[in-house]
Amino acid sequence: MSQVKKYWDIKAMADGVADVFIYGEISAYKWEDSDITAIDFQNELLALGEIKTLNIYINSPGGSVFQGQAIYTMLKRHNAEKHVYVDGIAASIASLIAMAGDVVYMPANAMMMIHNPWGISMGDAHDMRKMADELDKIREAMIPAYLNKSGEKLTEEGLVDLLDAESWLTAQECFDYGLCDELLEEKQIAACVDSVQALQNYKNVPEQVLKSVVKRNAEGLDEQTRQDLIAESKSNIAEIKRQLEL
Numbered sequence: 311m312s313q314v315k316k317y318w319d320i321k322a323m324a325d326g327v328a329d330v331f332i333y334g335e336i337s338a339y340k341w342e343d344s345d346i347t348a349i350d351f352q353n354e355l356l357a358l359g360e361i362k363t364l365n366i367y368i369n370s371p372g373g374s375v376f377q378g379q380a381i382y383t384m385l386k387r388h389n390a391e392k393h394v395y396v397d398g399i400a401a402s403i404a405s406l407i408a409m410a411g412d413v414v415y416m417p418a419n420a421m422m423m424i425h426n427p428w429g430i431s432m433g434d435a436h437d438m439r440k441m442a443d444e445l446d447k448i449r450e451a452m453i454p455a456y457l458n459k460s461g462e463k464l465t466e467e468g469l470v471d472l473l474d475a476e477s478w479l480t481a482q483e484c485f486d487y488g489l490c491d492e493l494l495e496e497k498q499i500a501a502c503v504d505s506v507q508a509l510q511n512y513k514n515v516p517e518q519v520l521k522s523v524v525k526r527n528a529e530g531l532d533e534q535t536r537q538d539l540i541a542e543s544k545s546n547i548a549e550i551k552r553q554l555e556l
Contacts, residue, residue: 402425
């Protein structure tokens with residue numbers, strides 16, 4: 311049996327330093343070894359004991375809002391100096407987790423995606439209105455995390471516009487909005503997921519993000535097969551966007 315790669319980890323280093331890797335989807339359940347749950351995160355964080363510095367490396371398509379909010383809160387209240395590095399993508403709730411950093415670093419080719427929270431509801435019109443109200447409350451709870459990080463560089467009105475638009479922000483845009491503190495040189499970035507599945511619900515996935523994901527899947531394939539895979543992935547994303555716009 312082949313060993314499944316673990317995409318998240320917390321490692322104690324020397325001199326009161328620990329490295330935290332968030333390299334997978336954030337989930338309420340452990341469907342895959344790469345999935346990150348808040349309780350797993352808490353247990354490993356507590357096991358570190360007294361730490362002076364936490365280096366948090368993020369390359370995640372996001373996932374569960376409540377699990378991500380819990381992880382953000384755990385990091386925010388931790389006494390250590392927190393350095394966040396967006397190694398590739400901090401999308402959806404992963405972008406909120408990044409806001410826990412005292413200093414947030416982004417390579418020039420990294421990205422952050424912010425959007426309104428989603429939910430699934432079944433029932434009559436009353437149930438749908440209730441879900442809409444709940445989603446509004448969840449968004450209200452998320453907004454302070456972004457605004458606290460951005461300082462005076464981003465107004466609440468401006469943030470709401472970005473959330474409404476499902477905004478894929480470059481590192482420079484994040485810096486301009488105050489969502490990151492320092493820009494780094496471009497780096498070779500690995501895909502944060504093994505397929506386009508984790509990106510299927512997003513409407514505005516940039517071409518470069520799609521290519522990064524497809525590249526990982528296409529390793530070891532001949533050129534024609536790679537091109538066919540890219541074309542199929544583009545078609546899938548286009549169909550998803552069409553369905554979302556109906």
